Amino acid sequence: MSVVSSPTPSSPIRSLRRYTRILASLFCLLAIAVGTGIGALGISPSAQLSILAESIGLDSFATYHDPIQATVLKAIRLPRVVLGLLVGACLSVAGVLMQALFRNPLASPQLIGVSGGAALAAGVVIALLPGEVTSGTYGAWVLPAGAFLGALAVSLITLRVGHRGGTPDVVSLLLAGVAINALTGAGLGLLVFVADDAQLRSLTFWSLGSLGSATWTVVGTLAVATSLLLFFAWRNRLSFDLLLLGHEDAHHLGVPVATLQRRMVLVTAVAVGSAVAFTGIIGFVGLVVPHLCRLLVGPTHQHLIPLSALVGGSLLIFADTGARTIVAPAELPLGVLTTLLGAPFFLVLLARARKFA
């Protein structure tokens, strides 16, 4: 056998990888510090550390800080920042999953109708349910529960229609998603048509996305959903690589393709459905973050999944900090801000990719 041997120094991408996870973690800590520190009441990093030390019982490390700062940090800022971290990680990793499922870097959870289904169900709750239902003791949970069920129902329909002979078929899934998105869009339009002024306002607010609903209860719920997604993604990281070879080759390499694809859709629907239920629609995170991370560490899921979670979470915290401070005391809709930033960035990425191709 003729051998063309060559010394193979570790390629630049490998040494880059070693540092990206550390850098991303630092970036994430920075995001948390900035997100909790900036606002109507400034909380300096040293005050933050002091409050942290005090609340975990290390009083001797606690220097002086204002008790109001402690209350604001613990009850308002921190839940909101943690929610941003969870939702950003959830949307980004869901994007990674959908891009692996569709074998296409342009796929996102929106494509299979998750967000559309959640939006339609939320619209029904806002515009059609009588006011008493949403104002009782559990009233605050009616909207998220409806949105979650909507997301799940629509993705189940997409999955059911997008089948060919028992196996989810990528092209059918895609087309089913397009049709279902159009349908939920039309349904939402109809609800907008029948809604009164107050309902219209809350519909619009919901569809623009916000982390304003953050409480520790909401954070707890989303922590469960996001952990489920991250656990599933990490467990199957090698199989996702193999899916990119195509179904037949993935099958030849021992991946139970049909089962895995079904689970990918369901886990994404549950996780993104939960996120959308509490925060409304936050666009472009699930599309742009995996893209950006792929540029940094390549397409291998072992590296892509943790980095997307960290970067997505951090970016969403930064975006939310911007949303609530740029026009303070008013608040920009977060979904609008992420799309305003994400879409041009995505176009730049596309143009660059064309140049290199």
Added chain:
Amino acid sequence: MTAVLEARSITVQRGARRLLDAVDFALYPGERVAVLGPNGAGKTTFLRCLTGAWTPEEGEIYWDGKPLSEWPARTLARRRAVVRQNGTLDFDFPVPEVVAMGLVPHGPKAQADADDIVRSSLQKVGALNLYDRRWSRLSGGEQQRVTLARTIAQLEGGSESASRALLLDEPTNHLDPVWQLEALSVAGKLASRGVAVLAILHDLTLASSWADRILLLHEGRTVSVGPPEAVLTDENMRSVFQLEATVLPHPVHGRAWVIPTRACFKDSNRHPENP
């Protein structure tokens, strides 16, 4: 000797078309089998049934004497590697990671010395110089060789004691003549270590020089099975390949050497320019 893979009277029907019609075949450890036949003869369908990607309507495929469907996908993936005709990869992986995908079925144990296996697999197909490249920057032939390296890694990662098979759908596609020979020689070396190798080929003389046995398919049926000289006859050239050909013993290796002289279309699908 038990066959590694055995097709018992398999029939595949797609709509009104019968792609395979009661095909019987057994593949034994260490042998090299070439599958030949004109376009649309059912070669790829036959291979898909052997891999379990398609389930035949009638008949059954057996691996090691047990129906294929009863084997866990993961176990099969440790013992059986496949190179498809049109392999794709939609994201831009570095070459070593493409090859390392072949080790995934073997679990975390194989990842420990993954790099050694990756390098030796690339070396076997003469592609070690591609180690630092990315998939999208490779030519079609280079991609084909890296894919072959991936399947070698898949077979090398496993134990040598279990039955193993390598199934190739036109592995010589896109390859320069030198790499066509090398690819088949690599497959041949695996066969000499007990791996059962079955390859769909187009080049009749290449098939004859490489294979121990040839399976000749035509319109979904087995026309002939046997050593190259028995299968590559003047008569089969005419009736199956619509080819007037002289078959001589090859001056170098003595196997059948097919020299086509002219087309001989049957009346039903005569070429319009040669009435």
